[in-house]
Amino acid sequence: MTPESPTLSRRGLFRLAAGAGGLALLAGLTGCAPRSTAPIASGAVDLSFWTHDDAYVKFFTEAVPLAEKASPFAYDIHVTKAGAADIVTKLIAQAVAGTGTPDVVGLEIGAFSRTLRGNIAPELLVDLSDAVAPFGDDLIAARRAPFSKDGKLYALDSDTPMTVYYHRADEFERLGLPGTFETWDDFLAAGEKLAAAEGVSLGAIATSDPGGTVQTFHVHLLQRGADLFDESGRATIDTPEAVETLTMLSAGVQSGAIATVSDMYGPGMQSGLKSGKILGVNMPSWYSTYGIQPSAPEQAGAWRIAPLPRFASGGGRTGAGGGTGFAALRNKPATEAGVQLITSTYLDKEQQVSRYKAMGYLPTLRSVYESQELIALEDEFFGGQRLFEVYRDIIDEAPAVHQSENKPIMDTVLSGHLLRAYRGQVSPAEALADAAHDFRGQARG
Template identity: 55%
Template sequence: MIRRQPPDISRRQLLRMGGGLGAAGLLGGALSGCARTADAEPLTSGSVDLAFWTHDQAYVDFFQVAADNAMAAGTGPFRWTLNDTRTGATDIVTKTIAQAIAGRGTPDVAGLEIGAFPRLLRGDLAAELLQPLNDAVADVRDDLLPSRTAPFTKDDNLYALDSDSPLVVYYYRETEFDRVGLPTDLGTWDELAEAAAAVRRQHDVCLGAVTVGSELGQVVQGFDMLLMQRGGRLFNEDGTIAIESPEAEETLAFLVRGVQEGYVATVSDYFGPSMQAALKSGQLIGQWMATWYKIYGLVPNVPEHEGEWRIRPLPAFPGGGGRTSFTGGTGFAALRGKENTLAGVELIKAAYLTPEEQVRRYLDLGYLPTLRSVFEDPQLLGIEDQYCGGQRMFEVYRDVIDEAPVFYLSADKPILDTVLSGYLLRAYNGDLSPREALARAAEDFRGQTRSSRS
């Protein structure tokens, strides 16, 4: 079989596209004009050494088992060996762009964390670098949750399959709710806020926290989770900003009231020492957060709380919306135009598009299915979580999954994080009203995005 050199993408094209938010400036003179080499002839079967890039060893382990399972079942034409590279989530995108410009060393399969993926939405970068998965998912497209395909879609092309359906639920420490007399079944945020305000004065406890530290994405995340629940969003489908809305104003007003009255705590970030201290001291007894937070937030920080925490759907906003939201996710993509492109696509399909592997992913990693039908799986519905007192948590997830909002990404999300985070803090401090904070953030965002494109 003839082997060809891995293709590079036109460096002149990347320069014209802006190089992915900083790659042009980073590489300087390397972006001189260069003709594009031909796409490699793809392998269609046989043994393949795949360059597999991710930020988490758990993904390496999961994909290797999925590959072994598929090979043992004889369900595909390839025999995969994963040559893994682990690096920071942001670095994966940066290094992929840089290696594409250099014309060598790109991954065959890459895990693209949802916070870093917007960089590939700049210009034609996604189309130049990633293999569309539309044909690969055709047989299960109606079963894939639109809320998990929309963030990784551009111009009707799906470029990555998400690893999770990270529903936002309300975690509450049941033993502490009982101790302070706080009901666990209140239906709306307003009802919970009224009860929490009284409890705060008596017992110095908080029903949730927002971040006010240097992680700007997290500052926005605390607001965005509830904004999407309320029925609003940061961006419209076409990428235009959408924060000047009644939904955004109502959401921010709720958070501002909570911070100023003291029943919403402020922490530097959701995973660091200040959050741990708030949990360990018993000051923080509830939090709206994604389904993965038990594994990555509660268990590492307060293992001694085993049996005390529960989850429930989010209390509703009186003005409308659903009982859940989304935050987080990592999409796996195959690089286009490479000898191993087809092998990469087939690996992603084997790992992410069968009910059996979706069930195993939840059992092994705690990540929710992205196929709607798997939410009816009896094995998952019957699991009793010991950290959460034997609760059948999957029953909660099934109850709210059809209320999950669809959200959209924009190439300008990093700019919005920078701008909006500052105005959220000013609103929490009482320097600006929610309406003023959102209007000024939108104005500054439009000014900065116009400048970046001029």
């Protein structure tokens, strides 16, 4: 499975790398150059592993025995940890230098978009299409899309990060609210009344950081059945679905049904959760671990999750947000060992069950959603609710996320126009038309 020799010159890669975000050499992230260029086919292998998250370090370290049982390799993993954006910058820089690239790398979904410029992804990363072919449709197509280019899969996603409606069940009961809103129109009507009478909001969106501002719009847009880009990476923000999505969010912000915070993890959000001023939020499945529980641990038992309210004119009951894909580097002595480490651990059904139980990351194999062990799990923070029952109910509505090399430009351009609509300075249709125009100009440049 060792890939063919590269065809892109180092000068060409340097040019592409500069367009993908610069080549600053970042302290604290070092790799080990291979001692030999001969492929390692079996036996002991020293494998350089880069990631931004301690949870992945723990998962892969503990999964080594499984990988060794399923492959001819004996792994000695050397971990380097750095920020998600730093990893892809250093990856490209080391590739240009011709040394020090990792054997396996975890690429956060936003960082992965930078590898889509030119031929960076196909030149640096192994095409995993053949490796995953035996899994067929069981490997959820929606989670292949974010890490693919030209029909080839370059990384395996760690999660199926569906969005759900987190809400305070105790406050909902006190206020006479239903546990599930049928439509966003119902949500907005109830939220407007509560904002006026109680000074509380039923939702929240980010409005300061460009990436966060776009993400909280994007998760709703995906639910509506649309996206920022199509399969070819072309921008698709000036559409009726996008206008409907922004119209809903703008109405919620202006009525007080939806609160605005600087970001979904900072002091404003934490204060809103702790004080009971923010009673719900539409965020991905991992937000329980990284957002709500750290912000308001004293509210254990009070929270629940539910499918999202529907848009009246279409879409599903869930969106998507986030994800990290694990990739193997091409033309390394340990390339085949890296591929087998990723596939043998990430596509093992028992490991997918373990990963959800330990990390809260939802399976990427559709068959695992029938696991009675996961369905029966009760979460005490959520009052003993069986969360996996909700995820199982909506998994077939999980939307695909399509990426573009110009995602950073989209974040910068679109975020400002979203804010104009939220403030009522322009209509949602005008905001998105202006954003599409500005994006095309900057992307072309």
